Amino acid sequence: MITVLSGGTGTPKLLQGIKEIVNPEELTIIVNTLENDYFSGVYVSADLDTVLYTMSDIINDELWYGVKGDTFITHERLEEIGCPELLRIGDIDRATKIQKTQLMEKYGLAKACEIQARNMGIKSKIIPMSEEQSDIKIVSDIGELEFHDFLIKHQSKPEVLDVKFSKVSPAEGIIEAINNSRAVIIGPSNPVTSILPILSLEGVREALKNTYVVAVSPIIGCDAVSGPASKFMNALGIEVSSVGVAQLYEDFLDNIVIDDKDSNMESQLKQIINKVTITNTIMNNLGVKKNLAQTIIDSIP
Amino acid sequence: MITVLSGGTGTPKLLQGIKEIVNPEELTIIVNTLENDYFSGVYVSADLDTVLYTMSDIINDELWYGVKGDTFITHERLEEIGCPELLRIGDIDRATKIQKTQLMEKYGLAKACEIQARNMGIKSKIIPMSEEQSDIKIVSDIGELEFHDFLIKHQSKPEVLDVKFSKVSPAEGIIEAINNSRAVIIGPSNPVTSILPILSLEGVREALKNTYVVAVSPIIGCDAVSGPASKFMNALGIEVSSVGVAQLYEDFLDNIVIDDKDSNMESQLKQIINKVTITNTIMNNLGVKKNLAQTIIDSIP
Numbered sequence: 001m002i003t004v005l006s007g008g009t010g011t012p013k014l015l016q017g018i019k020e021i022v023n024p025e026e027l028t029i030i031v032n033t034l035e036n037d038y039f040s041g042v043y044v045s046a047d048l049d050t051v052l053y054t055m056s057d058i059i060n061d062e063l064w065y066g067v068k069g070d071t072f073i074t075h076e077r078l079e080e081i082g083c084p085e086l087l088r089i090g091d092i093d094r095a096t097k098i099q100k101t102q103l104m105e106k107y108g109l110a111k112a113c114e115i116q117a118r119n120m121g122i123k124s125k126i127i128p129m130s131e132e133q134s135d136i137k138i139v140s141d142i143g144e145l146e147f148h149d150f151l152i153k154h155q156s157k158p159e160v161l162d163v164k165f166s167k168v169s170p171a172e173g174i175i176e177a178i179n180n181s182r183a184v185i186i187g188p189s190n191p192v193t194s195i196l197p198i199l200s201l202e203g204v205r206e207a208l209k210n211t212y213v214v215a216v217s218p219i220i221g222c223d224a225v226s227g228p229a230s231k232f233m234n235a236l237g238i239e240v241s242s243v244g245v246a247q248l249y250e251d252f253l254d255n256i257v258i259d260d261k262d263s264n265m266e267s268q269l270k271q272i273i274n275k276v277t278i279t280n281t282i283m284n285n286l287g288v289k290k291n292l293a294q295t296i297i298d299s300i301p
Numbered sequence: 302m303i304t305v306l307s308g309g310t311g312t313p314k315l316l317q318g319i320k321e322i323v324n325p326e327e328l329t330i331i332v333n334t335l336e337n338d339y340f341s342g343v344y345v346s347a348d349l350d351t352v353l354y355t356m357s358d359i360i361n362d363e364l365w366y367g368v369k370g371d372t373f374i375t376h377e378r379l380e381e382i383g384c385p386e387l388l389r390i391g392d393i394d395r396a397t398k399i400q401k402t403q404l405m406e407k408y409g410l411a412k413a414c415e416i417q418a419r420n421m422g423i424k425s426k427i428i429p430m431s432e433e434q435s436d437i438k439i440v441s442d443i444g445e446l447e448f449h450d451f452l453i454k455h456q457s458k459p460e461v462l463d464v465k466f467s468k469v470s471p472a473e474g475i476i477e478a479i480n481n482s483r484a485v486i487i488g489p490s491n492p493v494t495s496i497l498p499i500l501s502l503e504g505v506r507e508a509l510k511n512t513y514v515v516a517v518s519p520i521i522g523c524d525a526v527s528g529p530a531s532k533f534m535n536a537l538g539i540e541v542s543s544v545g546v547a548q549l550y551e552d553f554l555d556n557i558v559i560d561d562k563d564s565n566m567e568s569q570l571k572q573i574i575n576k577v578t579i580t581n582t583i584m585n586n587l588g589v590k591k592n593l594a595q596t597i598i599d600s601i602p
Contacts, residue, residue, distance in 0.1 A: 040399045041342030071374055077396035081420055083403065091392055095378035098341045102384060119382055 002297075003028045003181040007194025008047035009064040009226055010218050011187025012054040017289030018185070019055060021297055024123035028177040029055075032189070033109070033128045034136050034165055034197040035147040039087050040078075042097040043104055046087075047194065048113055048128055049096060056120035066093045086152055110171045127177065129198045132168040136193065139164060139235075147193070156228040160235040163192055170201035178207040183300040186215035188225065188281065191248055192232035199249075208252035214296055215249050216257040216281060217242040225282065241265070246272045255299055257281065257292070275299070303598075304329045304482040304512075308495025309348035310365040310527055311519050312488025313355040315597075318590030319486070320356060322598055325424035329478040330356075333490070334410070334429045335437050335466055335498040336448045340388050341379070343398040344405055347388075348495065349414055349429055350397060357421035367394045387453055411472045428478065430499045433469035437494065440465060440536075448494070457529040461536040464493055471502035479508040484601040487516035489526065489582065492549055493533035500550075509553035515597055516550050517558040517582060518543040526583065542566070547573045556600055558582065558593070576600070 002022055004011065006029050018027065029051055036045040046065060053059035053067055060066045070090030078085045089097065096116065103112035109128045117126045138150040140158035150156060178184055189195055199205055222240050224230045230240045238244045242258045246269055249256075255275040258265060259282065269276045277299050283289045303323055305312065307330050319328065330352055337346040347366060354360035354368055361367045371391030379386045390398065397417065404413035410429045418427045439451040441459035451457060479485055490496055500506055523541050525531045531541045539545045543559045547570050550557075556576040559566060560583065570577045578600050584590045 041402055071372075071392075073372055073374060073392035074395045074399070077393050078399060081396060081400055081417075083396070083400040085399075091372075091374035092378050094375045094395075095382060095384070098375070098379060098386075099382055099384040101342055116382075 001026050001028060001177070001181045002183055002185060002300075003030060003177050004185045004187055005030050005189075005195055005198050006047065006051055006187050007032045007189025008050045009189065010216075011189045011194075012050050012059065012064055013061075013283040013289060014185075014187045014216060014292060015051065015054050016061075016286060017283070017291070017293030018297075019124070020286075020290050021293045024055075027124040028181070029124060029126045030174055030177065030198060031126060031128055032194045032197050033130055034134050034193060036109075036133065037148070040085055040089065040094075041101075042089075042094065043101040043109075044087060044089070044097055045100065045109065045113075045128065048126070049093070049100075051126055052096070052113070052117060052120060052122065055117070055122045055124060055126065058120075066090045067096075086148055110173075125173075125177070127173055128171055129174065129201060130168040131171050134166050134168045134197065136163070136165040136197075151228070156231065160228075160231040162235055163232050165197060165200075167200060170203060174201065175203045175207050178204065178211055181211055183212040183214060184208060185296055186213065186249065186253075188216040188218035190218065190224070190227055190229040190232065191238070191245055192229065192236055196248070205252060211252075212254050212300055213249070213252050214255040214257060214277075214299060215245065215253055216292070216296070217245045217259070217262075219245055220259045220261050220281070243268055243272070249273075257296060257299075302327050302329060302478070302482045303484055303486060303601075304331060304478050305486045305488055306331050306490075306496055306499050307348065307352055307488050308333045308490025309351045310490065311517075312490045312495075313351050313360065313365055314362075314584040314590060315486075315488045315517060315594060316352065316355050317362075317587060318584070318592070318594030319598075320425070321587075321591050322594050325356075328425040329482065330425060330427045331475055331478065331499060332427060332429055333495045333498055334431055334469075335435050335494060337410075337429075337434065338449070341386055341390065341395075342402075343390075343395065344402040344410075345388060345390070345398055346401065346410065346414075346429065349427070350394070350401075352427055353397070353414070353417060353421060353423065356418070356423045356425060356427065359421075367391045368397075387449055411474075426474075426478070428474055429472055430475065430502060431469040432472050435467050435469045435498065437464070437466040437498075452529070457532065461529075461532040463536055464533050466494075466498060466501075468501060471504060475502065476504045476508050479505065479512055482512055484513040484515060485509060486597055487514065487550065487554075489517040489519035491519065491525070491528055491530040491533065492539070492546055493530065493537055497549075506553060512553075513555050513601060514550070514553050515556040515558060515578075515600060516546065516554055517593070517597070518546045518560070518563070520546055521560045521562050521582070544569055544573070550574075558597060558600075
């Protein structure tokens, strides 16, 4: 069994490679739920949906959000009638969210996700990190912002001073999945808003210490490959580099995968982490994704 | 000022005629809200939306539900993924419902409706009969059913034994609207599930007694022009005929408009209601709708 910790962009890219290599029934994906919330009457679990769509090959992999080829009739109408929708929810995507909301209110989020994954023909196990509603606030130079307001309304532009999020309990099966895995892969997702929330769940860091953990750095040089990770890392006083990532995970990390461009960091990283793997991490096509996945899998003892 | 009491099919047809004749600013429409409920995370006030769409000329006037030319991408996807939606909500229509839900949760239903009407360019006043959530149950030979389950899931087929609905308070401005009108028109809507709920609001029957009231019978011969009105009338022991309708309204009704085909009922009706107007009430084109509206307006003293 392999377990992957995932956010919503970098790790799904990697999952496209992993799913070609690993037996899907041997794969568990634990997904961040920190920013989940209700929008337009439906529960939006953006990272979970991205993972579901990725694993069922319908992801819009330009945006890493929503369904490929979706239409936006309701969304555009809302704009037209003066009720703009913060999240750009497509018409097909909205159906997923309506169904998840109904299933969740009946069975809880984990079971809802399990049912949807099965319906989408996904053989891997996809577990939301928690059944509980979390709360995340971005403390910025223009005040305390909701996560999606910061990301979308303010386009990640404000200076970030702090990131605050509530502590939630892990969903059933998470600790067990980690304990039963021969390796845990931490994908190249935002360390602060996607991975730290999972690491903050009670028992997760302890479980990771007893498992082989390999992390793919989402940072090349001194900037994130995508998204506002740098700002969040800066705000929390984490060095924006693969070294900063390594320090964040050092109590349990066995192997850090960094990009060829950062090969000069190898010796510095080796003082923190046992093993450093250097390869191409810029996943701009399926070949790179598969190679990266293969390199990771091959590195597992 | 003219006030119209409306349900969701017969009266909107008549409204298409009335809006061509009456100054829209002199028109108030009080709309049934009995079956309002949440579906797919949004508040559905079917009759209100039908009246809004009718007055803004975007109604699907084949179904008298939803927006003309709408698409059903989300609705069809829900079916496809095993989560069929009881109500057939179109993509454009869904935007109206999302907006109304948000406005309602902020300002209440009446204000939400007022804002939407204004945004749609409607100059008439459209008031939901109540701000309160009502509850309607159809007691049938296969058990007690939710209204929409009876109507859609069971296609109005079960035998109806009784219709039960909760008492709610009138929305602000309803009694005032009736009191300030030179006439109230009761449209040819289902007397049991559309008009009786409005009549059951505290103060409405009293106010109607002091106003000139003209009702268009939704029954021709011994059957309803459309919908399951006959079943509901039967269940409540109301004769299914214009005479039955007249008896239901006799404490306040000044004039009943019946179809040419029922002219034989004139003398019997005159024993119950002061004035009987006989004309073509089968509104299958705008000409008939306008003629009927004109006949009604002309009959007001």
